[in-house]
Amino acid sequence: MPPALTFAAARGEAIHRRTTGKSASKTGDVTKQATLSSQLRLNNDTALPHYLQLERQIGALIETGVIPLGTTLPPSRKLASDLGLSRTTIQKCYDTLRRNNLLSADGRRGFTVIAGDRVEPSLERLKGFTEEMREIGRTPSSRVIERAVVADRSVASVFGLPSTASFLKLVRVRFGDDTPMSREVAWYNLSAAPALETDDLKGSVYELLRKSGAALTHCEQTIEAAQPNAEECATFGFDEPRPCLLIKRRSFAADNQLIEYVEGLFRGDSYAYRLKLSI
Template sequence: MIDKQSPIPIYYQIEEYIKKMIENKTFNPGEAIPSEREFTEMFEVSRMTIRQALTNLVNEGILVRKKGKGTFISEGKIEQPLQGLTGFSEEMEKRGLVPSSQLLEFKILQVPESMTKQLKMSLNQKVYEIKRIRYADQIPMAIETAYVSCDIIKDLHEEDTLQSLYAYLEKQGLKIGHASQTLEASLVTKEDAKLLDVPEHSPVLLIDRLTFLSDNRPLELVKSIFRADRYKFVIDIQRKD
């Protein structure tokens, strides 16, 4: 299985062995792999070597650790193109997954001063603050906090937030035009790790999206935290003449 006389590091050989087991369907997505102790006995190497190999595979998104449960084969990442403006529910349905939401907070508050410029609002105006966990096939994928103008949506209720917000808005006769979006990498906080069911300090993707109506009025500012082990963004880039 591994060659201890090889110049190739043992931890790397173990990584390749596990990858081959996945390719051969010996280990299937969602299944638990042997424990560190079992791997240590199997390969007759130190536990530190096994831990390094498994950690590298976790960082690659091939494995995922679940606190108190063990290490599992990743279910694979959902790809979302950065072209086009779609909501979470629309993207999941395109992939044959069932989207759902758990509402964590729903309240009306004065627009935060830090958002007044982006939303083109004054401090005396109000926004809905909507914080949700977004699920795909009952697996938590993201934590989403949206700030939506109360002047544009007059009568939003908690039950309305359990569906696609974009679909709800379009039913109200509002036409969504475009959005600007930023994306950066970070590590999950202790509180968010529990909500996303990932280990503390796991990598996450932080996404801020400012959405406009077709008449260029700012509609909402959304701050999202996506699991980096289950989600990735892709973009088609063309070279200009």
């Protein structure tokens, strides 16, 4: 969802999701333009400070989906002026919401909603995107951007194969409940899984590999911070680069043969990995 979404459109989007289970179109049916300030009510007949009243009300709007994931809140100066409050009061409210993991400080952009639809899959075992989304109750889907059989010397060196070896290059945008979650560039060893050349690859490639006798059993994976390029920003609906997670994975079959090498860029405003560690 584009971060410039108005709060009126945000409310319409949230209602549409709750009633249909789908994301509304960018144009939507909402015509009345509302502001965040029009949805807030301050009570002067209470000992509760204004910043906490605002924090509770904005927090409720976020958690109920009225203000959806990715929405950028008004600058503190603007909201303070609209409500007739000091800028310090608004800053304290935003800071409290940030400490409660509902907002993310986004530099000059201000504060962006990160809660509600945030995905926190666990990393206790090897699994693909499709399985990951299903485990957390989301509907996975993919859009194939590029699919080609290639011979690439640098890719062959990753797999430890001759430079003439053939690989399936697959570029996909992966969605969870119609929200673009990642853009993946993957290469597959066709000598180990030749059926991938003709299979329907809109679903789970891992499931296809299992059926073809080249099931993945273990992987080596790194996760690092990355900045999206212009094409990736367009994929995620960012109007300027935002922090993302770059996940690089080498996945192997039981005989230690490298089957897959994939680089996936995941949006940082809605994706966080959860680990369980023990002594």
